[in-house]
Every structure is written in structure tokens, then in C-alpha cells.
Amino acid sequence: xxxxxxxxxxxxxxxxxxxxxxxxxxxxxxxxxxxxxxxxxxxxxxxxxxxxxxxxxxxxxxxxxxxxxxxxxxxxxxxxxxxxxxxxxxxxxxxxxxxxxxxxxxxxxxxxxxxxxxxxxxxxxxxxxxxxxxxxxxxxxxxxxxxxxxxxxxxxxxxxxxxxxxxxxxxxxxxxxxxxxxxxxxxxxxxxxxxxxxxxxxxxxxxxxxxxxxxxxxxxxxxxxxxxxxxxxxxxxxxxxxxxxxxxxxxxxxxxxxxxxxxxxxxxxxxxxxxxxxxxxxxxxxxxxxxxxxxxxxxxxxxxxxxxxxxxxxxxxxxxxxxxxxxxxxxxxxxxxxxxxxxxx
Numbered sequence: 001x002x003x004x005x006x007x008x009x010x011x012x013x014x015x016x017x018x019x020x021x022x023x024x025x026x027x028x029x030x031x032x033x034x035x036x037x038x039x040x041x042x043x044x045x046x047x048x049x050x051x052x053x054x055x056x057x058x059x060x061x062x063x064x065x066x067x068x069x070x071x072x073x074x075x076x077x078x079x080x081x082x083x084x085x086x087x088x089x090x091x092x093x094x095x096x097x098x099x100x101x102x103x104x105x106x107x108x109x110x111x112x113x114x115x116x117x118x119x120x121x122x123x124x125x126x127x128x129x130x131x132x133x134x135x136x137x138x139x140x141x142x143x144x145x146x147x148x149x150x151x152x153x154x155x156x157x158x159x160x161x162x163x164x165x166x167x168x169x170x171x172x173x174x175x176x177x178x179x180x181x182x183x184x185x186x187x188x189x190x191x192x193x194x195x196x197x198x199x200x201x202x203x204x205x206x207x208x209x210x211x212x213x214x215x216x217x218x219x220x221x222x223x224x225x226x227x228x229x230x231x232x233x234x235x236x237x238x239x240x241x242x243x244x245x246x247x248x249x250x251x252x253x254x255x256x257x258x259x260x261x262x263x264x265x266x267x268x269x270x271x272x273x274x275x276x277x278x279x280x281x282x283x284x285x286x287x288x289x290x291x292x293x294x295x296x297x298x299x300x301x302x303x304x305x306x307x308x309x310x311x312x313x314x315x316x317x318x319x320x321x322x323x324x325x326x327x328x329x330x331x332x333x334x335x336x337x338x339x340x341x342x343x344x345x
Contacts, residue, residue: 053104
């Protein structure tokens with residue numbers, strides 16, 4: 001059973017209480033550990049009350065220094081003011097110690113030298129403890145802020161990279177529509193319907209951080225169908241994509257740049273162009289491959305958008321999956337191939 005009240009806040013409170021309990025009980029542990037068995041130790045209420053006053057002043061010093069003096073002076077590099085504030089605090093607390101001693105221990109003589117040593121050593125210990133605590137607190141806070149900034153920067157970069165995919169993809173598909181319109185092809189209407197489904201996916205599904213792998217496969221299949229309509233029998237297109245487990249999820253728009261790249265560079269001035277696309281899963285691992293013929297004897301004229309897709313997806317893979325993916329890109333004189341494996345656990 002999960003207890004909701006157990007949180008970081010309660011753990012911190014528990015540690016504070018435990019450490020102060022240890023601090024308070026330590027003198028008593030020493031006293032009873034090293035006492036002479038032949039000597040009877042009587043309980044002195046006034047002495048215990050005086051000791052309690054001292055403990056309260058030490059606890060006050062700890063939190064005043066950690067939450068007031070250090071943020072106000074030391075963290076702002078106001079060292080002189082910080083030292084002055086500490087001296088003032090010590091004089092105030094020592095004055096309380098003197099007043100408590102004279103009220104509760106009226107039968108004894110207050111010796112300044114002995115009292116300073118008795119009170120100064122625990123005070124220095126508490127002060128060092130307080131400084132270390134505040135430094136640790138600031139370090140944890142700074143690390144948290146850095147982590148949050150890094151996360152926000154990562155989200156911003158991923159959003160930017162994803163936004164690059166959509167225009168690049170749209171340019172390619174709209175060019176397909178123009179080609180069909182010029183031919184006055186009967187395939188224009190079904191192509192527009194396919195395009196509509198693609199836009200629906202891009203607008204409503206890809207806002208999520210993750211989508212089901214099966215939806216991504218359906219998206220790829222729709223894009224490939226559009227390309228089949230465009231090239232008809234002019235390009236050999238072999239596709240093998242198996243249905244995915246409903247539980248598997250992937251970041252959206254991650255695979256389409258590879259397919260776009262295959263059609264962009266695998267058609268044109270190529271003898272018997274071929275494009276092969278395969279997708280399957282083994283357990284929680286996605287295995288995705290694309291292969292397309294290229295004309296190694298002709299140097300391609302690149303436009304400004306050329307290379308956006310692959311560079312984009314490589315960057316996204318590194319950001320999103322890190323060591324949980326493996327991408328191999330190979331190019332020969334006649335073939336360009338991409339092999340991608342992602343652990344979708």
C-alpha cells in the first residue's frame with residue numbers, strides 16, 4: 001500500500017528531528033556512560049531547564065543562520081556584514097545564556113571564561129553544521145533549476161525539430177498533388193483524401209509526446225500509398241510492415257524522414273528505380289529499414305531544404321533515445337540504405 005504522506009518534505013522534517021534528538025541526547029549519553037558507579041547523580045531541574053534554554057538558542061542559531069543570515073549576506077558576498085551579524089547573534093545568545101544562568105542557577109557563581117568555552121564550542125559546531133546544511137540546500141536547488149532548464153531547453157529543441165518535419169513533408173506531398181493535377185489524373189481525389197488523413201494525424205496526434213507504434217505505421221503506409229499513386233509502375237516499391245503490439249509507443253514523426261528520403265533520392269535519373277521499406281518488431285525492439293537505388297555517377301543538385309530530414313531525425317534520435325537506439329546509414333555507388341533499431345521499452 002502506497003502512503004501518500006511519505007514524501008520528500010516529511011523525510012526532511014524527520015531527518016531534522018532525528019539529528020536534533022541526537023544532539024540533545026548526546027551529553028546525557030556521555031554523562032551516563034562515563035559516570036562513577038560509586039557516585040550518585042541527582043536530577044537537578046534548574047540545571048536541565050538552563051540546558052534546555054541553551055539548546056533552544058543553538059537551534060535558533062542554526063535556522064537563523066541558514067535561512068536569514070546566509071541568504072541575506074553570505075550568498076550576496078557581503079562578508080563583513082555577515083561576520084558582524086554572527087558576532088551580534090553570538091552576543092545576543094550568550095546574553096540569554098547569562099540571564100538564564102543567573103535566574104535558574106542563582107546559587108552558583110557565573111564565570112565568564114568557563115561559560116564562554118562551555119557555550120562557544122557547541123555554538124561553533126552548530127554554526128558549521130548550519131553553513132554545511134545551507135550550502136547543501138543551495139546545491140540541491142541549483143541542480144534542480146539546471147535540470148529543469150535543461151528539460152525545458154530539450155522540449156523547445158524537440159518542438160523546433162518536429163516543426164521542421166511538417167513543412168518539409170508538406171512540400172513533397174503538395175508537389176505530388178501538382179503533378180497529378182497537371183496530368184488530370186483520376187487519382188487526384190483519392191490522393192487528396194489520403195492527404196487529409198495525413199494532415200489530421202499531424203495536427204491532432206503529434207501534439208502528444210508519444211503515439212502508438214501502430215498509428216505511426218498507418219501514417220507511413222498512407223504516405224507510401226500517395227507515392228505509389230504518383231509513380232505508378234515507374235518505380236518498384238516493396239513494402240513489408242507488420243502490425244505492431246498495441247502497447248508499444250514511439251515519438252511521432254520519427255520514421256517519416258527516412259521514407260521521404262528514399263523517395264526523394266531513389267527516383268529520377270535512375271535506371272529501374274527500386275525502393276524497399278521494412279518494419280517489424282522483436283519483443284520491445286523496433287527494426288526499421290529503407291533501401292533505395294541511387295545514381296552514383298550523377299552528382300545531385302541540392303536545394304536549401306536538402307538534408308533537413310536526415311539531419312533532423314538523427315538529432316531527434318540522439319535527444320530522445322540516446323543509447324537505446326542504433327542507426328546505420330550506408331551508401332554505395334548504386335544503393336543507399338538505412339537500418340534503425342530502437343528499444344521501445
